[in-house]
Amino acid sequence: MMVELEQAVRLLLEERVVALPTETVYGLGGLATSKAAIAKIYAAKGRPQDNPLICHFLNAAHIQPYVSIVPGYWSSLVHAFSPGPVSYRLPLPEGSPLQPAVASQSTVACRIPDQPLCLEVIRQVGVPIAAPSANTSGKVSPTSAPMVEQDLGSEIAGVLDGGPCIYGLESTILDCCQEDNITILRPGAIGPDEITEVLAQQGFRKITVNYAKNSQRSVVPGNKYRHYAPDTQLCAVKDLTEIPKGLHAVVLMSQEQATARSWPTSLQPVILGSRHDLPHVAQHLYRHIKSVDEHDNTTAYYLIEDWGNSSLGRAIGNRLRRASQEKRRE
Ligand code: AMP
Numbered sequence: 167m168m169v170e171l172e173q174a175v176r177l178l179l180e181e182r183v184v185a186l187p188t189e190t191v192y193g194l195g196g197l198a199t200s201k202a203a204i205a206k207i208y209a210a211k212g213r214p215q216d217n218p219l220i221c222h223f224l225n226a227a228h229i230q231p232y233v234s235i236v237p238g239y240w241s242s243l244v245h246a247f248s249p250g251p252v253s254y255r256l257p258l259p260e261g262s263p264l265q266p267a268v269a270s271q272s273t274v275a276c277r278i279p280d281q282p283l284c285l286e287v288i289r290q291v292g293v294p295i296a297a298p299s300a301n302t303s304g305k306v307s308p309t310s311a312p313m314v315e316q317d318l319g320s321e322i323a324g325v326l327d328g329g330p331c332i333y334g335l336e337s338t339i340l341d342c343c344q345e346d347n348i349t350i351l352r353p354g355a356i357g358p359d360e361i362t363e364v365l366a367q368q369g370f371r372k373i374t375v376n377y378a379k380n381s382q383r384s385v386v387p388g389n390k391y392r393h394y395a396p397d398t399q400l401c402a403v404k405d406l407t408e409i410p411k412g413l414h415a416v417v418l419m420s421q422e423q424a425t426a427r428s429w430p431t432s433l434q435p436v437i438l439g440s441r442h443d444l445p446h447v448a449q450h451l452y453r454h455i456k457s458v459d460e461h462d463n464t465t466a467y468y469l470i471e472d473w474g475n476s477s478l479g480r481a482i483g484n485r486l487r488r489a490s491q492e493k494r495r496e
């Protein structure tokens with residue numbers, strides 16, 4: 167059911183769950199301080215209980231009282247990147263009112279979304295809003311209100327329509343629990359180059375910024391679960407010859423890959439966009455991934471490619487890899 171802002175606020179205050187627009191993907195919002203609301207989020211998504219939720223705040227001053235320590239560089243990052251597509255993992259004090267949302271972690275991932283309707287909801291509700299992506303666990307994240315309605319419409323109290331999401335990919339998650347090091351736990355639109363530039367401008371030259379190594383993957387409990395998958399089995403292939411001859415199938419690929427070769431008539435390309443326009447690829451990525459379900463095939467393919475080393479390129483490659491990681495060949 168589509169709801170207006172006023173109704174969304176009322177439902178949230180009644181400890182119910184409402185899908186909210188953000189600039190990254192739609193979030194399934196509930197009061198971060200309410201056990202009842204958080205239980206409804208986990209139930210609606212079928213989300214594993216050990217996977218914590220990102221909490222959404224109005225501004226930095228709203229975050230401060232909910233976290234125990236913030237590193238010296240944090241306010242510079244917030245000033246540069248928030249509101250925006252970055253979540254900051256920070257230490258949580260014992261006995262925190264946010265405990266229902268963090269699945270027994272001693273940290274909380276905090277974000278200030280850059281979406282006026284969403285910020286107005288947070289302002290009117292007055293407490294942080296926990297909001298994981300508004301999809302059934304493991305499935306594609308929704309980037310428009312109709313996508314949410316189609317997946318979770320019958321499970322939740324309402325959907326607030328804020329139009330299509332501008333970024334289309336989930337936030338970059340930064341581990342800000344250490345004074346001298348920032349680890350990128352999930353790649354997103356903002357990456358090491360952007361962060362290092364801000365740190366240098368603000369005189370924080372000794373702080374290192376790195377992508378999480380494999381050994382650090384468990385810091386994000388959600389990493390162990392499958393993500394972003396359409397209902398159709400999606401297989402990653404390095405070359406079209408890996409697809410059984412004559413099989414009718416759709417193949418996800420860039421504009422460049424599509425024009426670089428001739429196509430057997432049995433294969434239908436789904437063009438994700440150009441490698442030279444990554445914001446466009448990101449914005450439409452989940453809609454394209456989901457579109458493979460519109461075809462009557464049991465298997466779809468992703469033609470693996472290098473989306474480059476920019477933050478967005480790495481984020482796009484990361485999501486496509488995770489969407490197609492379970493290769494089950496017939
Ligand atoms: P989503 O559920 O789609 O919003 O994705 C949120 C991701 O952030 C999941 O993979 C979570 O495991 C991760 N996450 C949320 N809170 C924390 C935290 N405190 N520490 C580490 N990872 C977190």
Ligand code: MG
Pocket residue numbers: 298299307
């Ligand atoms: Mg998600």
